[in-house]
Amino acid sequence: xxxxxxxxxxxxxxxxxxxxxxxxxxxxxxxxxxxxxxxxxxxxxxxxxxxxxxxxxxxxxxxxxxxxxxxxxxxxxxxxxxxxxxxxxxxxxxxxxxxxxxxxxxxxxxxxxxxxxxxxxxxxxxxxxxxxxxxxxxxxxxxxxxxxxxxxxxxxxxxxxxxxxxxxxxxxxxxxxxxxxxxxxxxxxxxxxxxxxxxxxxxxxxxxxxxxxxxxxxxxxxxxxxxxxxxxxxxxxxxxxxxxxxxxxxxxxxxxxxxxxxxxxxxxxxxxxxxxxxxxxxxxxxxxxxxxxxxxxxxxxxxxxxxxxxxxxxxxxxxxxxxxxxxxxxxxxxxxxxxxxxxxxxxxxxxxxx
Numbered sequence: 001x002x003x004x005x006x007x008x009x010x011x012x013x014x015x016x017x018x019x020x021x022x023x024x025x026x027x028x029x030x031x032x033x034x035x036x037x038x039x040x041x042x043x044x045x046x047x048x049x050x051x052x053x054x055x056x057x058x059x060x061x062x063x064x065x066x067x068x069x070x071x072x073x074x075x076x077x078x079x080x081x082x083x084x085x086x087x088x089x090x091x092x093x094x095x096x097x098x099x100x101x102x103x104x105x106x107x108x109x110x111x112x113x114x115x116x117x118x119x120x121x122x123x124x125x126x127x128x129x130x131x132x133x134x135x136x137x138x139x140x141x142x143x144x145x146x147x148x149x150x151x152x153x154x155x156x157x158x159x160x161x162x163x164x165x166x167x168x169x170x171x172x173x174x175x176x177x178x179x180x181x182x183x184x185x186x187x188x189x190x191x192x193x194x195x196x197x198x199x200x201x202x203x204x205x206x207x208x209x210x211x212x213x214x215x216x217x218x219x220x221x222x223x224x225x226x227x228x229x230x231x232x233x234x235x236x237x238x239x240x241x242x243x244x245x246x247x248x249x250x251x252x253x254x255x256x257x258x259x260x261x262x263x264x265x266x267x268x269x270x271x272x273x274x275x276x277x278x279x280x281x282x283x284x285x286x287x288x289x290x291x292x293x294x295x296x297x298x299x300x301x302x303x304x305x306x307x308x309x310x311x312x313x314x315x316x317x318x319x320x321x322x323x324x325x326x327x328x329x330x331x332x333x334x335x336x337x338x339x340x341x342x343x344x345x346x347x348x349x350x351x352x353x354x
Contacts, residue, residue, distance in 0.1 A: 001027075001119075002107060002119045002120060002121060003027050003028055003029050003118065003119070003120040003121070004021075004026040004027045004028055004120065004121050004122065004343075004347060005021055005026055005027070005028040005029075005120055005121070005122045005123070005124060005343060006028065006029055006030075006031060006108070006110050006118055006120040006122075006123050006124070007021075007028060007029070007030045007031065007123075007124045007126050007316075008031050008098050008101075008110070008123065008124065008125050008126055008127055008287070009030075009031070009032065009033075009039075009125070009126035009127040009128060009316075009317070010030045010031075010032035010034075010037035010039070010085060010090075010092050010094075010126075011037070011038070011039025011040060011041075011081065011126065011127075011128055011317065012039055012059060012081060012128075012317065012329050012332045013039075013126040013128050013316035013317025013327075013332050013335065013336070014030055014032070014037075014039075014124070014126035014127075014316065014317070015030075015037060015059055015081060015084055015085055015090070015332075016059050016060060016316070016332035016333045016335070016336040017124050017126055017316050017336040017339060017340070018030055018085075018088070018090045018092075019059065019060050019061050019088060019090075019333070019336065020060070020333075020336045020337055020339075020340040021340065021343075022088060022090065023061075024340060024344070026343070026347075028091065028120075029091050029092075029093060029118065029120075030090055030091060030092040030093065031092075031093050031096040031098055031110070031112065031118075032092055032093065032094050032095075032096060033095070033096065033097040033098075034094065034095075035094050035095060036082050036085075036094060037081055037082055037084070037085035037090075037092055037094075038078040038081050038082055039078075039081060039128070040128070040130045040131075041074055041077050041078040041081065042074070042075075042078050043130075043152055044074050044151075044152070044173075045074070045151065045154045045155050045156065045173075045176075045177060046074065046155050046156050047073075047074075047156070047176070047180060048073065048074040048173075048176070049071050049072070049073050049074070049176075050071050050072045050073075050077065050329075051071070051172050051200070051233075051234045052071070052206070052208040052234075052328075052329075052330065053068060053069050053070060053071055053206050053208065054066055054067065054068050054069070054070050054071070054072050055068035055069065055209075056206075056208045056209075056212065056329070056330040057072055057077065057080075057329045057330065058329070058330075059081075059084055059329065059332055059333055060333035060336070061088070062083075062084050062087055062088075064080055064329075065080065069206070077329070095114070096112050096113075096114060096116065097112055097113040097114065098110055098111070098112055098113075098287045099111050099112060099113050099287055100287055100290075101123055101125075101287050101288055101291060101313075102291070103291055103310055103312070103313075106121065106312070107119055107120065107121055107312075108120050108121070108122070108123045108312065108313075110123065121312060121346075121347060122312045122313070122314065122343050122346055122347070123312065123313050123314070124314045124315070124316055124339060124343075125285060125287075125288065125300070125313070125314070125315050125316070126315070126316040126317050127283065127284060127285065127317070128283065128316075128317030128318065128327060129281055129282070129283050129317060129318055129319045129327045130281040131281060131282065131283050131284025131285070132281055132282045132283070132284045133150035133151075133152045133277075133279075133280075133281055134150075134277075134279050134280050134281060134282055135148070135150055135277045135279065136168075136277070136279060138254070138255070138256055138257060139255070139256040139257065140256045140257035140258060141257045143257060143258070143259045144257040144258070144259060144260075144261075144275075145259050145260060146260070146261065146272055146273050146274055146275065147273065147274040147275070148274075148275050148277075149274060149275070149276045149277070150276070150277050150278075150279070151169075151173050151174070151177060151276065151277065151278040151279075152281075154177055154276060157180050157181045157183060157184045157185065158184065160181055160184060160185045160273075160274065161184040161185060162184070162185065163185045163186070163273035163274055164185070164186045164188075164261075164270070164271065164272050164273050164274075165181055165185045165186070165187050165188070165272070165273060165274045165275075165276060166187075166188045166189075166190050166254070166262060166272050166274070166275045166276070167181065167187060167188070167189050167190065167248070167276050167278060168190045168191075168253065168275065168276070168277045168278065168279055169189075169190075169191070169277065169278035169279050169280075170189075170191040170192070170193060170194070170195045170196070170233075171233065171278065171280070172233050172234070173278045174189065174191075174278035174279075175189070175195060175233050175235075175239050175243070176239070177276065177278055178248040179238070179239055179242045179243075179248065181248070181276075182242065182247045182248040187247075187248035187249070188248060188249050188250075188251055188270075189243065189248045189249065189250045189251070190251055190252070190253045190254055190262075191250060191251070191252065191253060192252070192253050194250065195233055195243060195250065196232050196233065197232075197233050197235045197239070197240045198232045198233065198234055198235070199234075199235070199237075200234045200235055200236045200237075201236065207234055208330070211324075212330075251264060251265075252264070252265045253265070260272070262275065282298075282299070283298075283299070283300065283318060285298060285300060286298070288300070288313075291310050291313070292309045292310055293307050293309055293310045293313055300315055300318065302314075302315050302318070302321070304321065304322055304338055304342075305318070305321050305322065305335060305338055305339045305342065306339075306342045311346070312346055314339045314342055314343065315339075316332070316335055316336060316339055317332065317335070321335055322334065322335050322338060
């Protein structure tokens, strides 16, 4: 049977898209490589906590459980996503890894690692932003004899007890990890620009309440001006106090690697046991290679979630796809609404009737 839509990925973006497709009465299937609909959340470190309260962590149609003012932990988010999928009984095929999407006239063939071939009129690539860890290359990296990790490999601080660790990055994850590690290790936070802290609860309300009331999260990223950027660290005060106290210490990004550590911008060399990069991710969209949907850097050629080069192909969960909130729990529903409008238009154009 030819589906109206195949969604690739059952994380928050894929589930929000499924909700709107189901509400619109469209036929669809959700292909998920993992064993359940938890997205990438369980790949993150154990102590990860959202920097927005539960009231801003809900997907459309089902409120996040617990007190709306509490800040959910990683496992709470994963459990919520799994319960969301069960609640709406979405047609999800777990353990299904997509290897290739092939445009064929007005339809698409979707091939999987498990040997399945599915057909759909449209495809939504909802594998999001967090597919490929980014580690920047610096001179001398091949000579370094210590441990090089990305934050995706970090779970808890105990294995690093007594070590000298450099955490690279200035965002929420970098600061959270550096402060946690500093309780058991000697930690330096290496940044290109000083960490930009912003009060978590200005005037007694969470910053995301103000963002929501002012509709800042609906603005295109380029319209933010001087407002907090996506790299701003929202803080109740503990992180800023820790950095100001020098535990962890903050230094400008090192210039190069040495066999035993790093060389800082002032020429000082320091021996380091581990360098941990909290430097973000890129989308992993290798299944779209050969379709013309990606540029030379494997980045999607799209606007507001609609492919500009492949008719009938859409995206969900990309950073900056629509607004500040894109690629977050609170933004997934709005992004999916936009994608649904595109899909409806396409199905009408291609002659699909309800």
